[in-house]
Amino acid sequence: MNPPGNAPGWPGSRRLLISIMKKLLWVAPFILFFAALWARTALAQAPTPSDDDVNRIARQLFCPVCENTPLDVCPTQACAQWRALIREKLAAGWTDDQIKQYFVDQYGARVLSEPPRTGLNWLVYLVPPLLFVVGVVILVRTLRPSKGSKGGQGVEEIPAPVGGTPAQPAAGMEDYVTRLEEELKKRN
Amino acid sequence: MTQPAPISAPEPAPAKKRSVPLWAQVLVWVGLIALLAVVAVGLRRSQQGTVQVDDKAPDFNLTTFSGYEYNGASQVKLADLKGKIVVVNFWASWCKPCEQEAADLQKAWLAYQPEGDVVLLGVDYVDTEPEARGYLEKFGITYPNGADLGTRISQAFRIKGVPETYFVDRNGVIQYIQVGPFQSVDEIQSVVDSIKAKK
Numbered sequence: 001m002n003p004p005g006n007a008p009g010w011p012g013s014r015r016l017l018i019s020i021m022k023k024l025l026w027v028a029p030f031i032l033f034f035a036a037l038w039a040r041t042a043l044a045q046a047p048t049p050s051d052d053d054v055n056r057i058a059r060q061l062f063c064p065v066c067e068n069t070p071l072d073v074c075p076t077q078a079c080a081q082w083r084a085l086i087r088e089k090l091a092a093g094w095t096d097d098q099i100k101q102y103f104v105d106q107y108g109a110r111v112l113s114e115p116p117r118t119g120l121n122w123l124v125y126l127v128p129p130l131l132f133v134v135g136v137v138i139l140v141r142t143l144r145p146s147k148g149s150k151g152g153q154g155v156e157e158i159p160a161p162v163g164g165t166p167a168q169p170a171a172g173m174e175d176y177v178t179r180l181e182e183e184l185k186k187r188n
Numbered sequence: 189m190t191q192p193a194p195i196s197a198p199e200p201a202p203a204k205k206r207s208v209p210l211w212a213q214v215l216v217w218v219g220l221i222a223l224l225a226v227v228a229v230g231l232r233r234s235q236q237g238t239v240q241v242d243d244k245a246p247d248f249n250l251t252t253f254s255g256y257e258y259n260g261a262s263q264v265k266l267a268d269l270k271g272k273i274v275v276v277n278f279w280a281s282w283c284k285p286c287e288q289e290a291a292d293l294q295k296a297w298l299a300y301q302p303e304g305d306v307v308l309l310g311v312d313y314v315d316t317e318p319e320a321r322g323y324l325e326k327f328g329i330t331y332p333n334g335a336d337l338g339t340r341i342s343q344a345f346r347i348k349g350v351p352e353t354y355f356v357d358r359n360g361v362i363q364y365i366q367v368g369p370f371q372s373v374d375e376i377q378s379v380v381d382s383i384k385a386k387k
Contacts, residue, residue, distance in 0.1 A: 064314040064339070065282075078282040081316050107314050108339040120226065127223060134216065 049090035057086050057096050060114065064107040071111075238346045241365060245276075245356040246344035250309060252334035253321065264309060264332055266360070273383050274356040275308045275376075278336070278347050280315045281323035286351045289369035290327035296376040297331040306380055311336045313350050357383050 058072035063079050071079055082103075089099045103111050115121040239246065250264045258264045266274065277293060279286040293308065300306035310333035312320045317335065324333060336342050345354060348367070355364040363386075364379045 076282070078280075078314075081282070081319055085316050104338075106335070106337060108343070110339075123223070123226065130219075 049087050053090055054083050054087050057090075057099055058083055060096075060100060061103055061111050062113055064103075064111050070113060236346060238348060238352070238365065239354070239362060241362055243362050245274075245354065245360050245362050246341075248341040248344055250311060250332070250334045250341065251337060252332050253312075253317065253324075256310075256324070256331075256333040258307065258309070258332040264334070266356070269307055270360055271305075271358050273306045273358060273380060275306065275380065276311060276345075276354045276356065277308065278311050278313050278342060278345070278350050278352045279323075280313045280350050281319040282315065283313075283350045285369045287323075287327070288371075289351060290323070290329060292370050292373040292376060294327060294329050294331070295373040296380070297329075299373075299377065300380065301331075306384075308332070310334070311341050313342050313347070314339060355379055355383055357386065 055072040059070055061071040061082075063069040063071050063074040063076070064082075065078060066074055066076065069079075071082055086099055089102065094102070100112065104116075109116055115124050117125065245266060247265070247267045249266075252258065252262050252264060254262070266276075275296075279290070293310075297308045300308070308331040310324075310329065310331060312333060312335045315335065320333075320335065323329075345352075351366075351369050353366040353370070354362055355366075357363045363383050366379075370376050
């Protein structure tokens with residue numbers, strides 16, 4: 001029985017195998033070097049902005065051409081182009097504020113649905129609530145009952161009528177009735 | 189029967205006069221007048237209309253698209269073009285009537301460019317650059333063109349829409365305004381030639 005490696009034909013094939021491996025050892029570094037040159041970092045693919053993402057921003061903008069039409073509902077071709085522009089900027093990683101600022105730089109502050117809080121624009125935010133408060137104050141002061149209308153000082157005690165009917169006050173009560181009428185007139 | 193003793197009712201307390209303090213009244217009136225002034229200025233501005241013939245053309249600074257510079261400069265200031273006849277054309281890629289005159293404007297530019305004393309400037313109104321470039325390439329336009337950033341130029345001229353074209357003479361005074369598209373290159377050239385003929 002022949003020992004291993006000593007089988008007939010075995011020495012030839014073993015030498016061939018060793019020869020191939022030696023050649024591979026020489027070539028391997030070059031293969032690894034070129035493989036390293038081709039290697040690239042694998043990145044997760046950025047998701048395409050959805051219509052909701054685009055409309056979230058478009059809702060805060062007005063069509064630069066059509067008056068008072070929010071960009072998310074504007075049907076024109078130009079508005080479709082601007083929405084596509086928003087999608088492109090979102091895909092590039094721009095934030096909502098950056099995109100809005102871009103539109104302001106391109107088309108002016110009037111494209112914003114909410115006026116920027118600068119300069120005379122502050123009037124838009126301050127005047128309506130101020131007018132509301134003034135109106136409430138005027139209303140309260142007008143409707144508040146005057147002092148003393150529910151009794152207390154200044155109310156005269158009317159003595160019980162003596163004789164005579166209510167329609168015909170006694171002679172002695174006339175000046176009291178007159179003063180009572182005057183007082184009622186004042187309060188009305 | 190005894191008469192009740194006359195009751196002398198106490199004198200009614202004098203009613204306290206409740207009035208708004210003077211400072212508050214002044215403040216309210218001043219505020220109202222200021223608000224009315226702001227509204228009046230805004231209304232006046234909105235009713236002003238576009239700039240008229242014989243008005244001084246509003247100065248502006250146009251940032252041109254890359255490849256559409258004027259004499260190599262990407263910033264074109266109207267004030268720097270004094271001494272030349274300037275044709276300012278407002279357009280947009282989404283504007284169908286603008287397409288009617290695009291080719292004629294380019295022909296006019298080619299006719300006047302060698303002389304050098306007539307400058308044609310295209311102002312792209314509320315547009316996106318890719319579409320604007322597509323429009324310029326479609327019509328083979330080569331004269332200086334740029335975007336109306338922040339709509340400052342169109343607001344200065346108070347345009348009502350596009351296309352609108354303003355012809356400015358050598359002294360910076362508007363001589364002719366075209367609202368809507370030109371029908372032919374002859375129309376453009378006749379206006380320019382009439383301005384050239386004036387001293």
